Amino acid sequence: xxxxxxxxxxxxxxxxxxxxxxxxxxxxxxxxxxxxxxxxxxxxxxxxxxxxxxxxxxxxxxxxxxxxxxxxxxxxxxxxxxxxxxxxxxxxxxxxxxxxxxxxxxxxx
Amino acid sequence: xxxxxxxxxxxxxxxxxxxxxxxxxxxxxxxxxxxxxxxxxxxxxxxxxxxxxxxxxxxxxxxxxxxxxxxxxxxxxxxxxxxxxxxxxxxxxxxxxxxxxxxxxxxxxxxxxxxxxxxxxxxxxxxxxxxxxxxxxxxxxxxxxxxxxxxxxxxxxxxxxxxxxxxxxxxxxxxxxxxxxxxxxxxxxxxxxxxxxxxxxxxxxxxxxxxxxxxxxxxxxxxxxxxxxxxxxxxxxxxxxxxxxxxxxxxxxxxxxxxxxxxxxxxxxxxxxxxxxxxxxxxxxxxxxxxxxxxxxxxxxxxxxxxxxxxxxxxxxxxxxxxxxxxxxxxxxxxxxxxxxxxxxxxxxxxxxxx
Ligand code: SF4
Ligand code: SF4
Numbered sequence: 383x384x385x386x387x388x389x390x391x392x393x394x395x396x397x398x399x400x401x402x403x404x405x406x407x408x409x410x411x412x413x414x415x416x417x418x419x420x421x422x423x424x425x426x427x428x429x430x431x432x433x434x435x436x437x438x439x440x441x442x443x444x445x446x447x448x449x450x451x452x453x454x455x456x457x458x459x460x461x462x463x464x465x466x467x468x469x470x471x472x473x474x475x476x477x478x479x480x481x482x483x484x485x486x487x488x489x490x491x
Numbered sequence: 492x493x494x495x496x497x498x499x500x501x502x503x504x505x506x507x508x509x510x511x512x513x514x515x516x517x518x519x520x521x522x523x524x525x526x527x528x529x530x531x532x533x534x535x536x537x538x539x540x541x542x543x544x545x546x547x548x549x550x551x552x553x554x555x556x557x558x559x560x561x562x563x564x565x566x567x568x569x570x571x572x573x574x575x576x577x578x579x580x581x582x583x584x585x586x587x588x589x590x591x592x593x594x595x596x597x598x599x600x601x602x603x604x605x606x607x608x609x610x611x612x613x614x615x616x617x618x619x620x621x622x623x624x625x626x627x628x629x630x631x632x633x634x635x636x637x638x639x640x641x642x643x644x645x646x647x648x649x650x651x652x653x654x655x656x657x658x659x660x661x662x663x664x665x666x667x668x669x670x671x672x673x674x675x676x677x678x679x680x681x682x683x684x685x686x687x688x689x690x691x692x693x694x695x696x697x698x699x700x701x702x703x704x705x706x707x708x709x710x711x712x713x714x715x716x717x718x719x720x721x722x723x724x725x726x727x728x729x730x731x732x733x734x735x736x737x738x739x740x741x742x743x744x745x746x747x748x749x750x751x752x753x754x755x756x757x758x759x760x761x762x763x764x765x766x767x768x769x770x771x772x773x774x775x776x777x778x779x780x781x782x783x784x785x786x787x788x789x790x791x792x793x794x795x796x797x798x799x800x801x802x803x804x805x806x807x808x809x810x811x812x813x814x815x816x817x818x819x820x821x822x823x824x825x826x827x828x829x830x831x832x833x834x835x836x837x838x839x840x841x842x843x844x845x846x
Contacts, residue, residue: 392762392766422716423713423716424716424720448709451705451707451709452705452709452710452711452712453712453713453716453717453720454660454661454712454717454720454721456660456662456664456665
């Protein structure tokens with residue numbers, strides 16, 4: 383038995399049942415964020431896909447892979463987006479190396 | 492011609508070649524145990540049951556299931572091995588109806604309608620009937636399949652035919668995956684030839700529209716944004732023009748149903764369709780303004796019902812007894828495949844239907 387069940391994604395909307403006001407506000411906000419704006423809905427979908435990976439959220443990966451296919455996004459585009467996420471994630475790790483270097487230099491320089 | 496992917500389900504003797512087997516699948520499982528509502532139950536919620544026709548606008552005639560392609564998801568289960576072809580006798584009965592119908596659109600489909608040996612004679616006669624919009628659903632590759640078809644663009648132009656053609660994606664990889672190797676390049680060449688004759692050009696009266704249907708187990712995106720993306724890519728890469736893009740949902744029948752089951756996507760796909768159910772799309776589904784005629788002259792609510800062998804629920808069953816008033820007074824025959832017509836913005840042979 384896994385903690386994650388793909389079928390649970392369909393029940394996402396149910397969170398509103400236990401807190402109607404906050405749930406509704408969240409979904410209104412969420413819907414608004416993904417509308418066409420200064421960024422196209424297609425661009426937003428690719429950003430969401432990249433973030434879904436850095437957050438390692440299986441539900442979001444499922445949802446935004448499908449969303450991309452529906453928008454005609456190609457698999458090459460999807461993989462490039464995932465690499466953008468991965469690059470930022472690894473960059474964020476590595477840039478902390480400077481902190482480590484500072485500390486070494488201070489303590490043992 | 493590109494390498495063909497497969498044979499039709501009929502040729503393979505697949506159990507899914509049987510329409511009653513398909514109907515069984517569509518009524519069993521998740522629909523039988525109530526996990527998902529049936530289409531009838533869903534439309535009852537908004538008092539739209541039974542589904543009834545409005546004014547007849549489109550006469551869609553399927554002149555045969557033979558096709559030069561064997562697309563993976565074909566709802567007709569068409570292919571070179573299908574022998575069902577409309578005879579001239581049935582065509583004459585259709586012409587009689589075309590001359591007298593109140594419909595403003597005549598829509599010829601197949602298979603590849605051009606492979607019917609009497610196709611040209613039929614188009615010549617039908618074009619004299621003065622129907623406002625005369626559509627031929629041409630798969631594009633047929634134009635390049637054999638020398639005898641090379642002049643089709645000129646033939647279409649001569650008879651002022653409105654050409655509607657399938658194009659699953661603006662990239663070679665996705666197109667060939669669904670429709671067969673080499674299909675993309677041949678389709679591009681055919682589109683360029685149509686453009687050369689004036690088809691699809693801005694301000695041209697020679698209409699060229701494309702049909703997009705998804706290459707897998709997912710729904711089509713927003714029609715207007717897909718059209719924008721297709722236009723940009725086909726123009727930048729190949730200098731191709733076309734008028735409109737129709738985004739069509741794949742219905743879970745025939746080869747698409749076979750694919751859904753084999754790839755273990757069937758249940759998820761049905762969930763997607765039911766989740767995306769849009770009651771506003773119901774009043775404009777295709778069967779409310781269309782009659783579909785099969786290769787042997789029988790009448791159906793739509794091309795999908797034709798493939799499922801669900802005849803019209805009317806005394807008038809055949810083109811030889813055609814009576815528009817009687818026919819319009821009928822209940823439309825539905826099953827769970829109908830969820831494909833009501834998902835999101837809705838889907839018909841003319842694309843999205845919700846206003
Ligand atoms: S989808 Fe169209 S072109 Fe492809 S096999 Fe079916 S009838 Fe032929
Ligand atoms: S599948 Fe046919 S009968 Fe069912 S809703 Fe669509 S057009 Fe109507």
